[in-house]
Amino acid sequence: MAVDPSAIGTELAPVELTVDAGRLRFFAKAIGETDPVYSDVDAAKAAGHPELPVPPTFLFGIELEQPDPFAWLADAGVDLRRILHGEQSFTYHAVAHAGDTLIAKPRIADVYSKKRGALEFIVKQTAVSQADGTAVADLASVIIVQNPEVAQ
Template identity: 75%
Template sequence: MAIDAGAIGTELPIVESTMEARRLRFFAKAIGETDPVYSDLEAARAAGHPDLPVPPTFLFGIELERPEPFGFLTDLGVDLRRILHGTQSFVYHSTAHAGDTLIARPRIADVYAKKGGALEFVVKETAVAAVDGSPIADLSTVIVVRSPEATA
């Protein structure tokens, strides 16, 4: 079953998340970040930050905090057993820090197919802003869906 291109432009549930220092430190350690600015408050302040900065790529995970983070795919009729993470990209506008509350506004930006429909792609874009509306980052994720019905 082909993914309906009518989904393009669909706005997904907004996620609000407060950046917690403990989680930022844990994430920095998990990705192998060795710069102490991401784990040591004194080092962060010495570098001119008011608190620990949010590590690169951390923002991708805040959308996973909602109850069914992949529900939008099942709503499109996608069998989650057939998905792959294609790409993700980030455009940063400013740095968020521990204690900041961020608002993520995701939407389906594109749906397309390749290889005669054997591979379908869902592009999700997310605008992340501070609660005052100032932009923090724009995220883009491409999810690849392997279609069992199509032959390439």
């Protein structure tokens, strides 16, 4: 089933997350981050941070905090067995820290196809801000959908 291009501009439900220091330590360990600024509050403060800073790619996971983080794809008629995360980019505006409440506001920015419709691409852009509206980062991700209805 083809992804409907009328989805372009659709705003998805915002997601709010209060950043926990324990999660930041766990995330830093999981990605192999050895800089103590991401796991030791004293090291973070010595580096000029008020608390543990959020590691750069941590922001990707905010939208995964929902009970069904891929419902928006299913609602668009996408067979989740046929998707691939194709690309991710981040543009940073400010550093977030443990204790901050962050709000992610995603929207579908583009839908297009290649290979005569055999591959469809959904571009999702997400603005992440502090609860007071201060911009933290803009994320862009590309989901690739294989369309089995099109012969390759």
